[in-house]
Each structure stands twice: as C-alpha cells, then as structure tokens.
Amino acid sequence: MRQAGRRWTLATLAIPAVVVLAVVPAARAAQPYDGKTITIIVGYKPGGGYDRTARLLARHLPKHIPGKPTIIVQNMPGANSIVAANHVYNLARPDGLTIGTFNRNLPLAQLTRVEGVRFDITKFAWIGSAASESTILTLHSDLPYKTLDDLRKAEKPIVIGTTGPGANTHDFPLLLKELLGFNFKIVSGYSSSADIMLAVERKEVDGRAGSYTSLRPFIDRGLVRPVVRARATEPGIEKLPVDEDLATAPRAKAIMALRSGPEIVGRPYVMPPGTPDALVKIVREAFVRVARDPELVDEATRAKMEIEYVSDVEALKIIREVLGQPRDVVDEFSKYIKFGD
C-alpha cells in the first residue's frame, strides 16, 4: 500500500494537469473504479485457505465492478493476521482501493483483549464474508465408536491430534472434552493439519477436527468419518449432531457459541474505516454477484472450495453478539481458549 500511497502523492501533484484534461470527458469520472487497482490484503502467507479464497475472488470480482478495476492480492502475514488488520484499520487510506481479509477469530482477540490489537472490529467498513467455515470432528474409520455416548464412555482416551491453541483443530475438541465430558486426550504441536492427517493414517492419533473443506477429501477417501459439528453448516454435514445442542448447562452452550460464532463469518472481508459508503456499496454488490457467477462457482467447485456470501449486516450482527457476551462468560471462555492461528 505504501506504493499506492506514493502513487497518490504523485497524483496530487498532477491534479492541475488532470483537471484541465478532464474537463471535457467529465462523464467518465462517474465510474469511480475506472482504471484503478484494488489491493486485497491477506493476513496470511500464500497457500492457505484465506489466500486461496482471496486469489479466487481477485480473478472474478473485476467483471462485477463498474469500471473493471485490476485487483491484486498482497500477503501481509504476522501475529495470526493482527498485523494485517492493524494495517487496514490504521494505515490504509479509506479511498476504496484497499480490501482486507483476515483471521475470522479476530473478534475473539478483541474480546479477550489480546495484546497488539489496534482496531475495533465493528468499525471497519464491512463488505461481509465470502464463506462460512464449518468445523467438524472426524475419527479414523476403523474405530468402533458408534454413538456420542461411546465417546464419553470410551475406556481408553481417544487421542485427538491438534496444531495448537487458538486453531479450530484444537479448540473444538478441547471444549467437547471439557464441557461435554468426551474422553479425549488432546495432543498438540503438529506443524499443520496435513501432518495430523498423516498421524491419523499411521494411527498415532485417533482423529482430528478441522474445517469441513479441508477434511472432505479424506472423508471422501474413506480414511475418516465425521462425528460432531459446530453451529455453522454446509451441504453434506447438516445432519451431524451440533456441539451446542448436546450441552445442557447454559454456560457451556454460551461458551461453545462464542467459539463457533466467528465461523459463520468464515472469510471476513472489510475496507478501512471511513471508506465512502458509495464505494463500499459497489464492492458489496460485486460480492453478491460474484458468489453467483457461474465461472467462479465452477472454479470453486473444482478446487473444493465453497463461496457463499454472508452480508455485512449479518456479519456485524454475529460479531456484536460475540463482543456483547457478559464478562463472566468471557472469563471462563478465556480459561479454555487462547487466541491463535
């Protein structure tokens, strides 16, 4: 963005010239994105789900924005994308040329007052979410456990491999263990969810949790089978039992809801606070249309990705719900869950 910033200073210097030249074809200025470049800042390195979604959108969004701007993706990894969010909130110009996408759990970082957070998530100019991510728990297909009661009463603890606190591979099974009494042994420290998958295959661990998108190939292959899911759902897993429904204590329900809330806003997309409404509206409408674009849908299907637009209104509603939890719930939540990747 620094580059764009320099371009803008140059542009300011060139204003007199442009004004003279632009007097006649003033009608063209009606398209604010004509000949412009929009940058999507991704809070992670290339290769992950956030990055792949952003690159997919960057390819298909331009044709839905009047003026057909160029859209490029810039990776700004760091601190589980707090760095990117801070940048978009504090440094990026609200000129409609910056879009940010980051960790869906940032509302939890704000809620639990994580050090380094320099933003109020509700004050971004929200575009919405490009997809919701459903977390499920899967177990090795060879294991005998049939019902959820079997999981509670398992004689030997069921070993669940995770990448570490803050990740859905970790937090979801942790709450199942702590709040629902599933007999789990959580083993954390795998370097990626793919590594856990391999550990499942060699029977070092019995199962793993994660997003349905990333687990689907292994379910299709018959290596693992899904057992429980969180609130957000996708076609194919609607019938799985939901963790919140299994809890009886209201406190437990609230804590689980707090963890899974952000998943409905699975791929958050925002613009810097103060971006003119007219511009945000153009981009929002483009998101609505791009999610139904047959070319994008075809590509997403082939890449085993799900694009489903969640509106800014709905996204903000869920986030306010998360942020509005009473202190005692938050405190207990923080006992189990640490903000992380």
Add this chain to the structure above:
Amino acid sequence: MLDALFEGLLLILHWKAFAFMLLGVGLGFWVGLLPGLGGGTTLALMLPFTYTMSPAEAFAFLLGMHSVVATTGDITSVLFGVPGEGTTAATVLDGYAMAKKGEAGRALGAALMSSLVGAVVGALALALAIPVVRPLVLTFGSPELFMLAMVGIAFIVSLSGEGRGGLRRGFLAGGLGLLCAMVGQDPQAGILRYSLGLLYLWDGLDIVPVLVGIFAIPEIIDLAVRGTAIAGDVSYGRLGKGVTEGIKDTFRHFGLTIRCSLIGTFIGIMPGLGGGVAQWLAYGHATQSARDANERKGFGQGDVRGVLGPGAANNSKEGGALIPTVAFGVPGSSSMAILLGGFFLLGLVPGPDMLTKHLPLTLSMVWTIVLANIITVGASLVFINQLAKLTTIRAHLLIPFIVLLVFIGSYTANNSYGDLVAMLVFGALGYAMVAAGWPRAPFILGLVLGKLAENYLYISTTRYGAAWLGRPVVVVLFLLAVLVIAYPFVQARRSRRRAGARCAS
C-alpha cells in the same frame, strides 16, 4: 512398473507438456537466482494459469518451475554469499569461500553438476521406492521424527571447530540456535515466548531473513573492508577453466554426491521436516568425509565437497517431497501445499490411487524433475563463465547491488520491516561470530531443527509416555546419533595413530 515409467516419459515428452515445462523452467531459473522471491509464492501466482491445461501439462509447468529453483539458488549463494533460496544457504559456506579464492567457476560447476546428479538420483530412488513408500512413511511417527531431528543436531559435532574449545563453541552456537527456535507462540499452551512484545515475533523467527543476515552481512563487510573484487586479484583467464574442474569434482567425489543425494531424498520423503533440513545434514555428512583434522579445517574455507553435498541434497529432496503430497495428500512444504491445490483443480484426489491407477502421471512428475534439471544445468553451463566473472568486479561497484539483493531478499519473507530488522540483527550476530571464530552452521542447525525437536518430543511423550523410547526405529536412530557424535573422535584417534606409526617408521 516399466510400462508406467515409459508411459510417464511419453506424457512429458508430448510437445505441449514439454513446452509448458520449458516455460516453467525459464521462470524458475529467475526465481531461484533472486533471493527472497521464493518458489512457494511463485507457485501460488502461477496456479491459475493451469486451469485450462491437462494434468500432465500443468504438473510439467509447475514442477518444471519448482524443481530448478534450488539449482539456480545455488548460483547466487556461490557468487555473492547471499542465499538465493532458504534451501540453498549451506552452499554459501564453501561455495562463496571458493569464489573468494578465485574458484567461482569451479564452485558453480560443482554446484550445478551435483544438483543434476542429485535430481537424477532422487528421481531414481523415488521410482524404485514407490512400492514401499507408504509403509516407509507410515513407519516414521512422531517419536522417529524426533530422533531424526536428534541425529541432525548431533551433526553439530562435525560442524564445530577442532579441539575442546571448538566443540564448546559449536555447542553454544547450536544452543543459541535452539533458543532462537523457541521464539513465538508455543503450540502447547499458546504462550508467547521471547516475543519482546512485538507482533512480528509471534510466529517465530522467519528463517529467510536470519539466513540472509547471518551469511551475507559478514561477507559484505569483509568485501567492503578488503576493497578488492570478490575473487581478490585473480585474473579472468583462470576463472573460466574452473567449470570443467568443478564438474570433474562431482565425479571425483561421486560416492559422497550419491550419499548426499540419498540423504536429501530421504529427508524429502519425511513430511514435516521441511526443505531446509536436508542441505545441512548433507553438509554435515560432507564434513565427515574429511580424512584428518587439517582437512576438516578446510571446510568453510572453500572445500569443494562442502558444495557438492548440499548441492546434491537440495535437488534430490524435491523428488522425495512429492511422495507425501502425491501418496497421502499431505504436503511436506508450503510449495507442495500449493501444488496440492493444483491436484484438486485438475480433478485428481491425491492418495493411494496416485501410486496405482495414476502411476504414469506420478512418474511423469518424476521425469519432469529430471528433465528440468538437465535443461537448466545445460543452459547454465553455457554462460556460467560469464557469471563467474562477476566475482572480478571491484567491491565498490558490486556492493550496492548485493546490498539491494540482501534487503529485497529479506523483505519478501513477510513484506514487513521486521524482516529487515531481523536480517540486520542476525547480520551483526553473524559478523561477531565470524570475527570471534565461532561456527555459524551449528547455530542454523539448531534454529532449523529446534521447533521440530520440541514439538515431536512433546507429542511423543504425551501420546506414548516413555514407551516410545523402545520403538525399534527410534533405537536405531539413537545409535546413529551416537555414531555421528563419536565419529570425529574415532577419526581423530585413528589419524593420530597413523601419524604415530609414520613417526615410528
């Protein structure tokens, strides 16, 4: 099997696939040369172009690009002492030292030829290993991977200087490396360790700025102080002749090159060890080939074996790294993770099917790696003499260019100013280490292996208690680590005895 091998070759020799491979090779060539511009980022950028290609064409393009990155990365490492890729840093130690002695041509010849041998051996080993690869990978659980990391750390003994003082320094440097590996959010309790309140350090130290700083900065300072060209006052004429010499070196030490290739393949096959590890193990092994104390001192001063080892391992590991991606759908590196995205796009499901039903396609990938390397090495050899002449340019003309490479190379790691600070801090550390005669390789070994060792140890003990210590492969690897530690001492005693015998006679 033979049929599939042949069919795979035909797939890649189809004119369209071949053309895409050439295109990929051309791109990868530059990506490798430029430090920081990594193979992973480029793969992510290029992936969309494969949508309209057939699987064989797409993989020819992507792998053609990916597999030459390590080859040309060596060139930057040798010429300027700046690691061209995170995975080619070990080549700096002896490769750049050779360039300083005016042997840039020889070092480049050796690096390129060993890369080629490595790629071929890696591909061959891979093709032969396909029937046993699934059980092999599944045998290596977390306890085995932990022990493997320990074997790697044991190499500190070979990478340290001579005598008790040398070992002490080596272990201290290694310990510092391990400590630096602990920086960031820990994966067990989620606590931030040594992050100094900086967001940049949450994810731990990025290896690229650290490598670039610790290796390149001391050399830049040295070059500036000397004020001469990199190659000192060596004349043009001598430089060019070296290339054939370097190629001959590869075959002179053919056993070593093959062994390092096999080390690379093996590390590549193990998912979760990462590409940076292979080169250092190979370098460690290369130093073991020194016959006596004097020869060992030569490593780091421009021993060609120190170029051959990592050069070979770097390229052979690419073939190996394909295996977990193809056979299990489990990528071993970020590049492979992006390649995996390519599988889905092309409608392929990685898994056991790739070793049976789609075997020709898998083997065509193996062929791509071999062919891409042959082409790259062939093309490089044509103008390598010109490249070697870069080392005769006077310092004040070259330094600004190298400094630019160093800064860009570090910055592209995270697009953060933190990268530059990290590079400078570790540059200062690197300079201090060189000035005080401390070895840098053990530090890097500790940094690269520290996190793996910690995590796998934690997983092993929580999962198995103490029982993992008795697993057969763990015991074998433990003995191997002991052997690696004992080897220099045994060697020292032997050479002393030999010297004694000579005196007596």
